Amino acid sequence: MKYLGRIVFAAAFAIMIAAGMGQAKAADSSSPIVIPTHNWSSQVVMAYIIGGIFESLGDNVEYVPADSQAVYEAIRNGDVTISHEVWQSTFGASFYNAMAKGGLIDAGTHEAETLEEMGVPNYVIENNLCPGLPNWEALANCQDVFSTADSDGKGRWLEGPQSWHGDLMPNRLNALGLGDKYVVKFAGGADAIWAELSSAKKEGRGIITFNWTPNFTDAEGFSFIEFPPYYDGCRIADGGDGKCGSPKGWLKKAANYKFPKTHPAAYSAFSKLSFTTTQIGQMAALVDVDKMSHQDAAKAWLAANEDVWKAFTE
């Protein structure tokens, strides 16, 4: 097999000579950087923004739609180059799985602090549907407000799919002693949660759902329930008693391990790149509120925030 390698090497060498050796050294390769797009607004806008930054460095960029969970395997194999929104509690497992297998590197963390937690739309608190919220202890007296057709008289917590955090929420309900008053329903995905939220809002119904910030729901008003604070090891999976809320989480960036070598300038910019909660909110709002297309939103943001992103490229 070594022999085959040598032939390939010779061929590659010949091509290099044919192509002319006079190219500038240490510049970024001209082969395109592959950026994944998933199915939520801030991620897609940020993909085009990062693409725009790379293009300003003279790089070629390509966008590919990908499933947000399956993408880490693709980065590991080099089919996709980067991922720029790795949410701790939702994608942490996939991210670390791929890293353990090798091929995927941690390319730094955004400034934005994230929170992924159960919460209620603001009108639930403003209309005093459950007095005492957002403190979690208020939940004990208002399961009826949050009950649904299939919850058997109990209140319902609408959680993301099981692939996001397994049995974390059912465990927390039991640990907090709310197990006989509430049940957890696993939704199929973010779309299902948004559909329920929008329908509940029209009716002014009470609803407890999993959500995160920064997100487009920030603009419409969404409050997270205040559970007992998180500390290391408090979760049942980590050996604790489970009586705690979610930690403030990180938002990381990931890259294929070859990216720093093939595109040193682009990688340097990507590793410095860091957005705040407000900035991510702005990006999502351009699409979700101002109804711009994702590409236009990215262009508008790049034009308006040159001082922010130019700093990453230096």
Place this chain on the structure above:
Amino acid sequence: MAMNRISLHSKSTQFAALLVVFIVLCLSIDPTENSILWRLPALLAGVPAMVNNSVEFVMFEWMPIEIYNVEIEEYEETALVKEITRSFSGALLFCIQFIREIFLGGVKTIVAFTSWDYIRENPWAQWPALPWTVVAGCAVVLGYALNGRWLALLVAFSTIYVAVFGQWEPAMETLSFVLIAAPLSVLLGLGLGIVAFKSEKTEAILMPLLNVAQTMPHFSYLVPVTVFFGVGDHAGAIATIIFATPPMIRLSLLGLKAISPEVMEAGMMNGCNKVQLLFRVLIPTARRNILVGVNQVIMQCLAMAVIASFIGAKGLGFNLLLALNQLRIGQALELGICIVLIAVVLDKLSLSWANKQVDYFADLSFVERNKYALMMLVVLLAGVVLAYLGSFIFKDGINYLYAIPHNKGITTENFWQSGVDWMVDNWYSGLQGFNTALIVHILIPMKNAYLSMPVSATFLLVMGVGFIIGGVRSALTVGGFLLFIALTEWWDRALITAYMTTFAVIVSVIIGTVVGSLCARSGLATKIVLLVCDTLQTFPSFIYLIPVIMLFGVTDTSVLIAVIIYATIPATRYTVEGLRNVPESLQDAGSMSGVNHLQRLINIELPLAFPHMMLGINQTVVFALFMVIIGAMIGTDDLGQYILKSLSDKNGIGNGLMLGLCVAFIGLAVDHLINRWAKDRKTALGLA
């Protein structure tokens, strides 16, 4: 007739006895963890990890080769298989991009022959996009050439719809990958069909594989496809080919087998060699079935447009998911209509092309022979001139006569959006009573009943039914399917899948039979209902998931409504077809004996159409299983949720495939029983 009645009678006694034993078993076995009568041990629990490890070994470790990577100036160790599959991906991707760039322009085709560096140094090296007017015009000319004015009109309507609604770009992206995936599926299907026709051994190997491929949910092979072939349009195309080829194989084989030996002999007497016999005699004779296969391939390809975007296919499907995530149902609907229109146009064009007779004796001048090509040339010139003029008319950036950018066309979004809002405002509270009653009184008890079934009782019931219908062989076949599922760790999940499928199938069959019987009365209604069936089959089901959730919440009701909408399609179609195919002489005989319409329907037509309708029920089960799995996107706790989860699992490949097999085996067990029964009935009725 008398004989028949006795055997039927004894069969119903057998069923009754079976049911009694089943109930006794259910009541007498305690639900204890360790009892083998209650649940079998999960002996196959280790298989997913094994599958996973072996796939990863083959892909990433087996037969390592060293390759010099020019970009990082280092040797890299990689596996031979990976390099081979990735070269294949590259070739496929090149084809897709080549077609895409004819429509939309770009640099990738030029890069394939030069390099990215070349593009960087020569910014002029860019392939220009064709103006949309040219593509639309040429398609209209093609439609006219193949089947006259009406087809031209249909093509014109579709292309203009796509363009003015601002979906030209994603539509061409989808089209470019369908234009590769569909012909490949047709060729592959036809080829395998021919091989299976020639050798019985191949057929014996192929048939079970086809059965599994057709009943396995597409979600379950997405991860394996990405591991083998990477993500991107090519991966989407490969998943589509896996999904679209089986019906083509089956229909080619069916067509070839139906050819009478006289036709073959006539061919041989005329001195055909083997190749001539195949292409000049066999395939033209089997044409009807092969064309049905082509129609199915096109439908399946576009039905996959959304799913394929999970693994990197660009185009309408991806934009549709994006629109749904923002709850922009109007926009998603417009995208969905584009998908349906592309399916209809491609289907009609390919049918007309295949039906076009070559006139060998016409003596035509050059202009007459090439008039359509010349017309297209005129269209090209006119389109380019128009686009050039457009650059003077539209000064502010967008030249609508050249390319209409995505979502910059007109839109009816607000209309649909307010429609959905109105629906939620006015119907929500009214439907809650129904929703709660259905869940509390029917769905939850039904689910619990399924879950409280001891595994031994389930085996007894299913194998007993198999024995009554088809003897020991059938009993062992369905028992084998069941055993596989029972030995995985997902038996309870499979029971939940079975409960939802059963409920949906019962409702779908009732609706389908009633609607089908009513529509089969009149020729016009038949045409309309078949058109609706075709449309709903390609219309992406994801779109109606969202309004359904808004009305019924994340509950089993929502899932079941989505499933019933989809599964009613085959139930209706086969009822209509079955009733329309009842021989007229028999209907006349009935009328002469003095039966009224209702009596004729119940006593003559339905019994005669029943075997065909049973095949419809068979399809209903398959469709229902598919949608129950997609129902995981709403929120279920059945096999589908675990298949969705396998996208992020450590053992994703193995879990996905095993879960897919579980679903396929449920489908195959039902399929086996129904086919067996329908065959016997057909023989009894003298229809076979």
